Amino acid sequence: MKIACEAVQVMAGEAELIRGVSLSCAAGELVLLQGPSGSGKSTLLSVMAGLRRPTAGQVTVDGMPVSRFTAHHRDLYRRRVGFLPQRLHLFEDLSALENALVPTLPRGGDPEVLLKARELLVRLELAPVGDRPVRTLSGGEQQRAALVRALAGGFEVLLLDEPTAHQDEPRVALIAALLEAERARGAAVVVAGHDPRLATRLGLARRYSLSAGCISLEAK
Amino acid sequence: MTPHPAIAAVLVADALSAIALLAAMGGAVRVAAGWSPAAPGAAQLALERAAEEVSLAGRAALVLSGLATLLLILALNHVLPALIPGAMCGLGVLEAIPGGAVLLALRVAALAGLWTWAVIDKLDRANERGPLAPWSARVLLAAGALALAAALRTATSLLETDLHSPVSCCAAVIDLARAIAPQTALRLAGPWHAVVLAASGAGLAAWALRGLRSRRAAAALLGSTVAWVLLAEWVLLDVFAPYHYGLVGHRCPFCLFLPAQGFAGYVVHGALLVAILEAGALAVATACRSQLPAASHRRTVLAGRILTGALAIHFIASLLPLVVFRWRTGAFL
Numbered sequence: 001m002k003i004a005c006e007a008v009q010v011m012a013g014e015a016e017l018i019r020g021v022s023l024s025c026a027a028g029e030l031v032l033l034q035g036p037s038g039s040g041k042s043t044l045l046s047v048m049a050g051l052r053r054p055t056a057g058q059v060t061v062d063g064m065p066v067s068r069f070t071a072h073h074r075d076l077y078r079r080r081v082g083f084l085p086q087r088l089h090l091f092e093d094l095s096a097l098e099n100a101l102v103p104t105l106p107r108g109g110d111p112e113v114l115l116k117a118r119e120l121l122v123r124l125e126l127a128p129v130g131d132r133p134v135r136t137l138s139g140g141e142q143q144r145a146a147l148v149r150a151l152a153g154g155f156e157v158l159l160l161d162e163p164t165a166h167q168d169e170p171r172v173a174l175i176a177a178l179l180e181a182e183r184a185r186g187a188a189v190v191v192a193g194h195d196p197r198l199a200t201r202l203g204l205a206r207r208y209s210l211s212a213g214c215i216s217l218e219a220k
Numbered sequence: 221m222t223p224h225p226a227i228a229a230v231l232v233a234d235a236l237s238a239i240a241l242l243a244a245m246g247g248a249v250r251v252a253a254g255w256s257p258a259a260p261g262a263a264q265l266a267l268e269r270a271a272e273e274v275s276l277a278g279r280a281a282l283v284l285s286g287l288a289t290l291l292l293i294l295a296l297n298h299v300l301p302a303l304i305p306g307a308m309c310g311l312g313v314l315e316a317i318p319g320g321a322v323l324l325a326l327r328v329a330a331l332a333g334l335w336t337w338a339v340i341d342k343l344d345r346a347n348e349r350g351p352l353a354p355w356s357a358r359v360l361l362a363a364g365a366l367a368l369a370a371a372l373r374t375a376t377s378l379l380e381t382d383l384h385s386p387v388s389c390c391a392a393v394i395d396l397a398r399a400i401a402p403q404t405a406l407r408l409a410g411p412w413h414a415v416v417l418a419a420s421g422a423g424l425a426a427w428a429l430r431g432l433r434s435r436r437a438a439a440a441l442l443g444s445t446v447a448w449v450l451l452a453e454w455v456l457l458d459v460f461a462p463y464h465y466g467l468v469g470h471r472c473p474f475c476l477f478l479p480a481q482g483f484a485g486y487v488v489h490g491a492l493l494v495a496i497l498e499a500g501a502l503a504v505a506t507a508c509r510s511q512l513p514a515a516s517h518r519r520t521v522l523a524g525r526i527l528t529g530a531l532a533i534h535f536i537a538s539l540l541p542l543v544v545f546r547w548r549t550g551a552f553l
Contacts, residue, residue, distance in 0.1 A: 055266075056265055068349070
């Protein structure tokens, strides 16, 4: 599955948040999106996830313009995307495991997701706290719980915004290993962030840089 | 006109429907004029957003317009007869309302128009890209104009209703029946009406369930359904009504809505309305078959089943009092 942005523009009133951004990430590729705070990384990821419509341009998945789909079909597309937003949007009274299962509710639950979520909780060292409400977890643990939710579904497209926020060095290594495993599985993985610890650990297909809403392709 | 709460409810529902319709029609004008899906430019993406807003506002307008029509029928049958001298059912009330029958016909036509749009819109949204969006917008503009005219006519007619002059109510129907009965060429012996109606209804249902192959066949089915509905209405009033009322010669369609008749009018007339709406849906879905084959097939199958159900419900509800009468007395009226 290949996800691509074609000349995407996003306006908020008179302000142009993203200007003519084009990028692509094919199945089995890992792409890094870098840029200073406020450069438009999170906005671009939300457009790619189908949460926001571009003002011009389009997001395509295998050539299908998913950002222009009618509402119901955009909802169906969103079910195929693993998304880690900058603001985590966890259900605070649910446990990390329950949060990971929430995206499967429209499908009536999925035993495979349950198994994978349990495995990810162990790999991300959340097993001891996996049954506690996430409001009782630390910031770093909540971040990893949100990452479990994004990865547990075995999605074909992964859009991850600052996956290593609030993480120490060993946990960054864990997360990098997980992302590599997802890439090897055949997922198209787009990571936004400016954590150099992560960038050096990933086998990147491309590295894009966003600055004031404009994108450029950088050397890996 | 007394500002009765029932009338106020109709007018408020109509006003809300009109607001939603005007919002939808504003977007529909832009979509119909500028739709160009090939290039994802800012103007086209704005139209795609507008098309989704049109769909939401249009569906809200349909629901509100349907609610207003239902409230009007409830008011006609259960509220206003008490306020108009001589009125015993909705028929007497329609006599007191200027252009009452035309008003009712206009409302049903507007509802059918909006329903047709809703069917097209639903088919359109079954596809990711909304290939019928410009057509859907044009149909909404036409149906919306009709619905706005109906709402305006409703408001002016209800506000001009004469609450003081007595009306003749069902006497008018009896006079009309006496006038036209001798000229009715199709007059058959009582039980044969039921047989003809059942046989033609079964044929119509079989045709609808089998599916249609062309737009011409779909139009023919729609026309046949309308003809069957007219026949059914005539048979209802001419043959079955005496068993409902327990009174020979009472051919009023509105008294069937009264509690004394077990609110049968809502079932028998409602089923006929559903039959016409679903025959229209079947025709529209058949016409869209080339663009949306899967969604069109699903809708035609559904429409065929609902149409069949509506015909059956109408026939059974109309016939039941006759069967009961025959079982109790061993005779026909």
